[in-house]
Amino acid sequence: MRKISIFGATGSIGQNTIDLITRDMDSYDVVALTGGQNIAQLAKDARQLRADVAVTADPIRLQELRDALTGSDVEAAAGAEAIAEAAARPADWVMSAIVGAAGLRPGLVALEQGATLALANKESLVTAGALIMGTAARSKGHILPVDSEHSAVFQGLVGEDMDAVERIIITASGGAFRDWSLEDMAKATPEQASSHPNWNMGQRITIDSASMFNKALEVIETKEFFQCPHEMIEVLVHPESMVHALVGFSDGALMAHVGPPDMRHAIGYALHHPERRKLPVERLDLAKIGTLNFRTPDLKRYPALRLAHDVLQAGGHAGAVFNAAKEIALDGFIDHRVGFLQMAEVVEEVLDRLSGSQCLKIDEMTLDTVTETDHLARKTAREVIAELNR
Numbered sequence: 001m002r003k004i005s006i007f008g009a010t011g012s013i014g015q016n017t018i019d020l021i022t023r024d025m026d027s028y029d030v031v032a033l034t035g036g037q038n039i040a041q042l043a044k045d046a047r048q049l050r051a052d053v054a055v056t057a058d059p060i061r062l063q064e065l066r067d068a069l070t071g072s073d074v075e076a077a078a079g080a081e082a083i084a085e086a087a088a089r090p091a092d093w094v095m096s097a098i099v100g101a102a103g104l105r106p107g108l109v110a111l112e113q114g115a116t117l118a119l120a121n122k123e124s125l126v127t128a129g130a131l132i133m134g135t136a137a138r139s140k141g142h143i144l145p146v147d148s149e150h151s152a153v154f155q156g157l158v159g160e161d162m163d164a165v166e167r168i169i170i171t172a173s174g175g176a177f178r179d180w181s182l183e184d185m186a187k188a189t190p191e192q193a194s195s196h197p198n199w200n201m202g203q204r205i206t207i208d209s210a211s212m213f214n215k216a217l218e219v220i221e222t223k224e225f226f227q228c229p230h231e232m233i234e235v236l237v238h239p240e241s242m243v244h245a246l247v248g249f250s251d252g253a254l255m256a257h258v259g260p261p262d263m264r265h266a267i268g269y270a271l272h273h274p275e276r277r278k279l280p281v282e283r284l285d286l287a288k289i290g291t292l293n294f295r296t297p298d299l300k301r302y303p304a305l306r307l308a309h310d311v312l313q314a315g316g317h318a319g320a321v322f323n324a325a326k327e328i329a330l331d332g333f334i335d336h337r338v339g340f341l342q343m344a345e346v347v348e349e350v351l352d353r354l355s356g357s358q359c360l361k362i363d364e365m366t367l368d369t370v371t372e373t374d375h376l377a378r379k380t381a382r383e384v385i386a387e388l389n390r
């Protein structure tokens with residue numbers, strides 16, 4: 001039986017992972033499940049999957065979790081330390097699906113103990129690409145991408161030589177506002193940005209899809225995971241979300257990964273890798289679909305894409321600044337304190353203000369330097385937002 005843990009089990013990726021696991025329960029021995037505020041779901045899944053331990057990120061909710069687990073053998077725990085302790089428990093395969101920068105530490109701990117890390121938490125590679133890839137190289141653990149575009153590129157590279165790769169193209173649906181005017185985008189509300197035309201995902205990533213901050217994070221993620229020059233990475237708007245990525249080779253061939261917009265494909269690929277197993281996803285009928293569309297993204301509508309390349313050019317801790325500023329700007333948008341298009345202005349201003357800072361010049365990346373940069377960028381972003389609202 002494979003020992004597995006799921007970090008962020010109560011979220012969209014976590015629930016899709018549990019959907020696959022419960023179809024084949026006898027193959028898995030579940031070590032840890034973690035969640036945040038959704039205690040009822042966490043307790044229900046921990047009971048059903050007979051996890052050793054269930055952890056909520058929120059220490060105030062520990063008693064509630066204990067009560068919900070009464071009569072079961074599942075241990076209850078709470079807080080960031082407890083999540084890190086759960087990640088240190090030996091497991092063969094660990095799903096990293098906590099949202100935001102909080103996902104970095106458990107992923108690092110899981111890699112250190114030699115697990116295969118199925119990485120959905122894109123913030124890990126964005127904030128600390130060198131650290132997480134370095135940890136994977138040093139430890140017995142290794143990383144498999146779960147973000148659909150990166151899983152698609154990974155699959156396109158099987159058996160290929162990276163030296164023969166000329167281009168990596170990731171696609172973007174264009175999100176909720178792909179056909180809106182710039183004036184309408186400026187007035188967009190969180191409610192409008194929270195519904196995605198193709199994918200069913202958590203609220204934050206759905207809003208990030210509408211602003212293409214999600215794609216910007218993915219451009220950085222691509223560079224860090226595949227260790228390619230950032231000039232090689234392109235983004236194409238593809239409204240149907242069927243082609244997830246394309247790899248362009250030096251002989252002119254483009255290998256496209258085509259599939260339904262269902263995260264259970266990428267999760268299942270990482271779960272069964274290096275095998276391919278039957279997955280419960282729709283089989284596409286291309287004749288019925290008929291047409292697939294592609295267009296170049298308009299950088300005026302999606303300034304986040306331009307910022308991603310600035311971040312990659314700057315290197316070092318710029319990714320941590322970008323991600324932290326984006327998270328605070330997104331909080332501001334959700335709370336109606338920051339306009340939809342202002343999110344990119346806030347992030348750009350924070351990158352500018354911190355470009356000369358000592359904190360960004362640290363050569364060696366550690367969890368402490370990343371955390372310190374993250375805090376500084378959040379503080380700066382709050383200042384920038386306060387100035388906007390003055």
Ligand code: NDP
Nearest residue numbers: 008010011012013035036037038057098099120121201202
């Ligand atoms: P959700 O918001 O649906 O779920 C997030 C999970 O993290 C939940 O289990 C949540 O708990 C938990 N959580 C929230 N805050 C904290 C915290 N501070 N500490 C520990 N746990 C916390 O997100 P998604 O599943 O959509 O996304 C998860 C990650 O995967 C993100 O990094 C996202 O960018 C990435 N991703 C997601 C895709 C998707 O299709 N959804 C596609 C590709 C990548 P609770 O809900 O109980 O509060």
Ligand code: MG
Nearest residue numbers: 147148149218
């Ligand atoms: Mg993606």
